[in-house]
Amino acid sequence: MARQQVASMLAVALIIGAFASVPTSVQSIGVCYGILGNDLPSSSDVVQLYRSKGINGMRIYSPNKAALDALRGSGISLVLDVGNDKVGELAASPSNAASWVQNNVRPYYPAVNIKYIAVGNEVQGGATQSILPAMRNLNGALAAAGFGSIKVSTSVRFDAIADSYPPSNGVFAQSYMTDIARYLASIGAPLLANVYPYFAYRDNPRDIKLNYATFQPGTTVRDDGNGLTYTNLFDAMVDAIYAALEKAGAPNVRIVVSESGWPSAGGFAASVDNARTYNQGLIDHVGRGTPKRPGALEAYIFAMFNENQKTGDPTERNFGLFYPNKSPVYPIRF
Template sequence: MARQQAASSMLAVALIVASIPTAVDSIGVCYGVVGNNLPSRSDVVQLYRSRGITGMRIYFPDRQALDALRGSGIALILDTGNDDDVLARLASSASTAASWVQTNVRPYYPAVNMKYIAVGNEVQGAAAQARILPAMRNLDAALAAAGLGGSIKVSTSVRFDAVASSFPPSSGVFAQGYMADVARYLAGTGAPLLANVYPYFAYRGNPRDISLGYATFRPGSTTVRDGGNGLTYTNLFDAMVDAVVAALEKAGAPNVRVVVSESGWPSAGGFAASVDNARSYNQGLIDHVGRGTPKRPGAALETFIFAMFNENQKGGDPTERNFGLFYPNKQPVYPIRFIEVWAVIVLGERSMAAAAAAAAAPPFFSGFDMALLLGVLAAILARAASVGVCYGTSGDNLPPASTVVGMLRENGFTVVRLYWPDPAALAALAGTGIKVVVGAPNDVLPALATSESAAAAWVRQNIQAHPLVTFRYVVVGNEVPAGETAHLVPAMENVHAALAAAGLGHVKVTTAISQGTIAVHLPPSAGEFTAEALSFMGYVVAFLERTRAPLLANLYPYFVYTNTLGMDMSFALFTSPGTVVQDGDYGYQNLFDATVDALHTAVAKLGGGRVRVVVSETGWPTAGGAAASVENAMTYNQNLVRHVRQGTPRRPTRRVEAYVFAMFNEDLKEAGVEQNWGLFYPNMDRVYPITFGA
């Protein structure tokens, strides 16, 4: 389409930036193969990657597709298939389920990023539906026996008519009794419910009462108010998803996530099936899902578009052959943009080059548009807050929690670490969208380790009691002393199980270790744990690797510098003009990166190659010890904020999640440097000027 370049480009970029959500899961696309003219599996995977599509669903264990997916990073929903015999055998035989996992999962995972296993798709008939839950249980047990428990979630994919009385959304309830049992089981495992949601069919069935604009995300169309919950809906998709959420709540599973495992609009073959409507719906869907729904605002909705290709051998209604985004010759049926701008901005795990490549794929952006867009992205990256802050309360003169939360928001902090589940702080954080890292203090570890019921009670009292708080991690113990580490992993296991049973399996369980557990910092390739730390860290790393949780580490270049004779302070303050430590192919210009990568090395030696390191404390004191000054603290922390989004030499594209210690100077801590780490005085004045999003 011809455009007036400057004005239109500015408008396009403005619209993109304005629509960036705060977080998002992948938009995936369903890959069906009911056609005799489709590209090879390897060509299809390459098409996904070239178009920036980061999720795929396949409807049976297609070995050619699984082989092609190796190393792609594409997140996968793997269906068991709908064959009655397959479901019957998985439901009735634990050994069959074990064999299925050994044949279809173990040879591919983790090279193939399997995320969910779908036990059946839109299973119909009471006899077949009765097999779903036993099959899910057997597959979960088989995955656990294979050492994959918790790594791959088992669910089922339901048709939308599994929900009865879906309007208004608050009236949603499951139509069949078996679904309540499935929902409660999912709550216990932390798995989502997969739901196929098609506004197209709802609109086609009732065009008199549903407007086309409301069904296809067209702005300025109908709005619908739900008198049952007081929420307002501007599109049919949200209303349908929230009806599923309401049904889950009524089934006693309010914390189970919904993953939209199919959604789309046909481009031909029936009523309202046109290229224009299909493009409007699918582009609107891609642009919308990162915002969540009125019932769950801000909670990005993982969604899979149906389907990748028009499939010429599908039967039934002619529309079934026309849901594809692409023709079999790999040409798009209509222009559509998959680029996930938010992933660059928020997660920092895609390179700008990758974003550029995805966005530049014709016919999406001109060269002028691309330069302008990347400039805007760079500016946003420069402003985005890259760090969280530790909120300690060891002071008798600190402001109330509600005031502190206001300060967090004013200063652009989107994550905060609490060292214990402070009820006042959690109440103040409710509904703010600020992510919370909450500690289970060292003194509760013995109880959590020895009693599953104590862990369940802790989760109930401190996590479930705050449904409007966005919990990120539960940190079981902070720098646990050597004599108490025997309780550590058992406590982590029990809390992990309690969260899963409460339907909160997405909240990761971890622990925070001290810098003192690292025996060798330099060179980073020689990084290893102390002999004392090795006595328990192997178990910790194995737990984190299995549950895909990060390792939290309190890392302080300040202490390394003050305890290392002859080290140049510029290496510790991010101010060295060039490489200080050359470690093989990796050059280190600052001590922070070197310490993080030394820890990566140490963790990898214990089998934790996939375990991410989160720097749960770091900072520089302003007084009370050697090199402790306002100037040095300002230099370190400001440079930290600017630096962490770049990653480390060993992991250059993965932003380092880091938390500055601490929010306040705390007067009840030990005299000396311990009282002087704060960014703010207790009267809320800054200790020094700093820009947290710089």
């Protein structure tokens, strides 16, 4: 999960606003299932909790056997990460990718509804050069195994965008993202993006209003570059990524928000009220899409549980919708 968003980039997406708030049903809201805790329920109990709450999408961060076994026959659609430690290996040879598919997809699919495979989550530095060859090798291995309907992508953090204010200025910060965008266009796959208004607000509360960051009314700003108006920071951030995709020559690539959330404790503006307001707002909002791309937007909330073994800021351990005992941190409607 992106935790060190560059303040100047995110401050950038600040004051933007106005999209109609007509309620629509959310077709696909998922929740990320992290397992960095020593007190979490069993995977079978977790899948049962997803189903009981009507959560129809899950993301897991590695091919965890217990989670994959528990998902059999559940109908829950899955974003399956290969794990950042495997990206270089998958990039090294098609045979490595074929082995990965044989070990981690064939035993489960289609009983487990694997929808996307994420080749890396917020990969940084020199390792970014391995993402595209790994995606190519994995896509080829899936096709050879008869699993071509599973879409291969990578999950990026928001600072992959160099200029996000106003959203129409959005452009990729590095050339490797342009190559990835064009490849996604060629295979009909979405770009997975982690979008966190929380970090933008935390890093620039002077210019970004809390109501604008949490889907509450009160701020409306026009983007003269595209003629659109925005009432929330989430839409502004997503549309900045769409603008970057267009500039990269991949205007038809759609975005799947692979993480978004708000912490309930542990730091600035991290409270139960703010977390509930943001996450309920996200659930209620994504069925409408964004001003630039109306229509249902697929999104995954981070995260299902508070994870007591996550490192970093205390907020990292307080993004969960539920405590490990499966009781809700706050009321939420799916």
